[in-house]
Amino acid sequence: MAELANQAPGSPAQQIDEAKRRKLLELVRGRALARPTDLAEDExxxxxxxxxxxxxxxxxxxGILTVLSILVNAPLLDRANPNQTPNPSKAPWYFLNLQEMLLHMDAGLAGVIVPTIALVAIAAIPYFDRSPLGVGILGTSTKGRKIIAFSTVFTTIVLIGMILLDEVIGRGTQFGIGRYAQEELGMPEWVGGIILSSIIMIGAIGTMVVMIQRMFRPTRRELIIALFTGFFVTYWVLAISGTSFRGEGQMLTWPWNLPLEHH
Amino acid sequence: MRREQTLADRITGSALWRSVVRHGYPDTQRNQALIIASNVFLHIHPVKIKRYATKVTYTFCLGGLSFFMFLVLVMTGVLLMFYYIPSSEGAYQSMKDIEASVSFGQLMRNMHRWSAQGMVIAVFLHMGRVFYTGSYKPPREFNWVIGVLLLVTTFLLSFTGYLLPWDQLAYWAITVGSEIGGAAPIVGPQVNRILLGDFQIGQSTLIRFYTLHVIFLPLVAAFLMAVHFWRIRKDGGISGPL
Incomplete structure (x- = not known):
């Protein structure tokens, strides 16, 4: 078989002598005997x-879906009225993380640039992490699972901290740090909204990467696990913050003080 | 010794039955293989599979549930389409009618709504499962990219459906959502105009969202799912420990 495979492509089939042809036929016939029902040990x-x-x-x-649908009705509020803006107006919950980010930085950065970068980066993961190590094991290894836990706690604390910090610096207004830079320090709008916000985001991610490098000496896969976990946690923390903790005028409030039902 | 022919034997032995079902009762490996290979809906599966791939605690059924919810959404969506009117004048009233006067209308709407929300969650968590088990690694890297596109398609399907009830919740959620899209640098205003078909949400927006929601995006999703499922098999089945 190997001899056949090594022949230059296009060489005439007649060169295969009769004995070899017989062997080849045997090989083909042998393969045909393997039935689709032949089960290996692990199959x-x-x-x-x-x-x-x-x-x-x-x-x-x-069954669960049917019971849920019998018990809980989908919301239907009053007829759409372009002249009556509800306060707060909220996007669907799965975009409320973007809306939450809008409160802290430039709209184009929060609503388009950051999510686009995140999606492209996620799609590109397999082209950066090509080692087959850890396939089929949740979190790759014990170290991997520790990194997941660390990244989850770090991201949650930093996000909540930044939301509260913006609230304190902005003294209850939106765009806390950005507005502070603009009004108190006299900087142009884009410095606070774009430059400062980008520095803070990159700084937060960079800090986490450095800490994980120091603490865990991760492989490339484990570093990507840390970053992906950061994204995953960010998505949900900001979505929950936007859904349950933003009341009138998008001010921070407790979930039980929310004015309207949102689904 | 031949046992007596029962009624069931006669039915399954009849020419009519044999013309539809080409294999015997699947209690032998041969028939178990045939039932998968000869059925157009089942042949998406291989005939045999690694034992670990049937473990629920590995996949949590998340990919399968996403697909199942898509099917529920297609079924309930078609039923809702019989009654829903995509006009800014009539949409809200047709929603009221679906809830009040259509048999099982409220149930259909609820199932559609909750599976739509569930599908967003399931697709997102499925991405997490695939990531944390390292299942995106070669040779599955392109299927991961298809998966990211399916996530985006799921978001868009849910977002376009959100406007259709034409109530205050729908109207203002889409206003906020399209403002986010309109904030894109350079092309923002154009994106906003293409989404809305107007300067503010109105009839032209509703018909755009409706068409995207009931035909265009479901076709995109079906196309991507076909590739996604096919590639699972071509890339060696679902991932597992080496």
Whole structure:
């Protein structure tokens, strides 16, 4: 077989002598004997082993969904009225993290540039981390799981801290640091909204990377785990903050003081 | 010794039955293989699979649930389309009608709403599962990119559907959402105009969102899902420990 494979492409088939041709035929016939039902040690038949899992989970989920839909009605407020702006006006909850960011920096940076960079970076992950190590193991390793825990705690604390800091510096107004830089220090709007905000975001991420480098000596995969966890946690922390802690005029408030139901 | 033919035997032995179902009862490995290979809906699966790939605590069924919710959304969505009127004059009233006078209308709407929210969560968590198990690594890197596109498509599907009830919640959520899109540097105003089809949300916005929501984006999602599922098999099945 190896001899055949090593022949220059396009060389005439007649060169294969009769004995070799017989051997080749035997090889082909041998392969045909392998049936689709030949199971290896670590294999199972999809029917029933996988199909049962799929069917049961579909039925269980459909049951949960039906019960939920019987018990809880989808919201329907008053007819749309362009002349009556509700306070607060909120985007769908899965975009409220972007809306939360809008409170702290330039709209283009918060709503478009940062999410675009995040999505492109996520899509590019497999082109940076190409080692097959850790496939199939949740968090890659014990160290990986420690890094996930560290990144989760770090990101949560930094995000909540920055939201509160903006609230204190801005004395209850939006764009806390940006507005402070503009009104108290006389800087142009874009310095606070774009430059300062970018420095703070990059600084926060950079600090986490340096800390993880020092504490864990991570592999490339583990460093990417830290960054992805940072994104994952940021998405949900900001979405929860925007959904449950932003009341009238997008001011910080407790969830039970929220004026309108939002779904 | 031949056992007596039961009614079930006669039915499954009939020419009509055999013309539809080409394999015997799946209690032998041969028939278990045939049932997967000869059924257009099941043949998305391989015939056999690694044992770890059936472990629920590995996948948490998240990818499967995302797809299942997509199917629920298509079914309930088609039913809602029979009654929903995509006009700024009639949309809100047709929502009221669906809730008050259509049989199971409220239930259909609730199921559509909650699966839409559930799908966003499931797709997002599925991304997390795939990431934390390192399943994006070669040879699956392109399928990961397809997955990111599916996440974006899911967001857009949910976002375009959000406007359709034409209530205050819908109207102002889309106002805020399209303002976020309109904040893009350089192309912002154009993005906003393309989204709204006008200077503010109105009939032209509603028909755009409706068309995107009921036909264009579902087709995009179906196309991407076809690639996504096909690539799972071509890249060696779902990932597992080496």
């Amino acid at each position: 199972v038949m999809v029917w029933p082993s996988l199909v049962v899992v799929e069917a049961v989970s579909a039925v269980v989920f459909l």
